[in-house]
Amino acid sequence: MEHKSLSLDSIEFKFEDDKPGTFSGFASVFGGTDSYGDTILPGAYKKTIKKRDRPVVLRWNHWGPIIGKWTKMEETEQGLYVEGELTPGHSVAGDVYASMKHGAISGLSIGYRPIQTRELGDGKRELKEIELVEISIVETPADLNAQIGDVKSAIDQAESLKEVEACLRDAGGFSRTDATALVARIKSLVRGEREPEQSTAEIAGIFQQFKLP
Structure with a gap:
């Protein structure tokens, strides 16, 4: 599974003051090339919205708990418009x-x-059709240790090298080239059967080598 983030500052986003915990905005917009080199084309979400075996869940930071539900989801000329409702009484949802x-x-x-x-x-690539799995409210990792934690979580849950690379791009803002290189280095550490503490320290060194945030 791949991830793609959109800043709240760059889209139309609003809260319903008469309905606490509800909000609406765009989870994805069409046109332009994002930091991953991807361009999402109009029509990419039509099939996934109409034909689903299970609902698109609303999560916290992709790997966190489900904190609410999406009450509306539609593709417009601008992009993927959503309306969400955070679960009343849910401690994480309230903080979010x-x-x-x-x-x-x-x-x-x-x-x-x-x-x-x-x-x-x-x-670079064009995305013509997308299968939605979930839409998360996300934060930006504040420091290197937070990024390493996200990377370890992503590796634990990924099912393929491509998924690991996608998680690295989302969690740490990696380019495709840097993500591929970092995954290759991590694989070499695993094959060498290093101690976990040593591997984590070496991964941190790789972040610094690439001069990534």
Whole structure:
């Protein structure tokens, strides 16, 4: 599964004051090339919205708990419009909502599987059809240790090298090239059967080598 984030500052986003815990906005927009080199084309969400075996869940930071539900989801000319409702009485949901209204949280991020893509070269591609898995409210890791924790969580849950690379790009803002290189280094550490503490320290050194945030 791949992830793609969108800052709340860059989209139309609003809260319903008469309905505490509810909000609406765009989880994804069409056109342009994002930091991953991807361009999402109009029509990418039509099939996944209409035909589903299970609902698109609303999570905290992709790997966190389900903190609410999406009450509306539709594709417009601008992108993927959503309306959400955070679960009343849920401790995490309450904290997330307070942080959203305060502007302390960075945005929304979709968890998806690419169904139809077109490679454009130089690490760029067009996404013609997407299968939505979940949409998360996300924060930006504040320091290197937080990023390493996200990387370890991603590796634990990923089912393929491509998924690991996608999680690295989402969790740490890696480019495709850096994500591929880091995964290769991590694989070499695992094959060498290093002690966990030593491996974590070496991974931190790799972050610093790449001069990533």
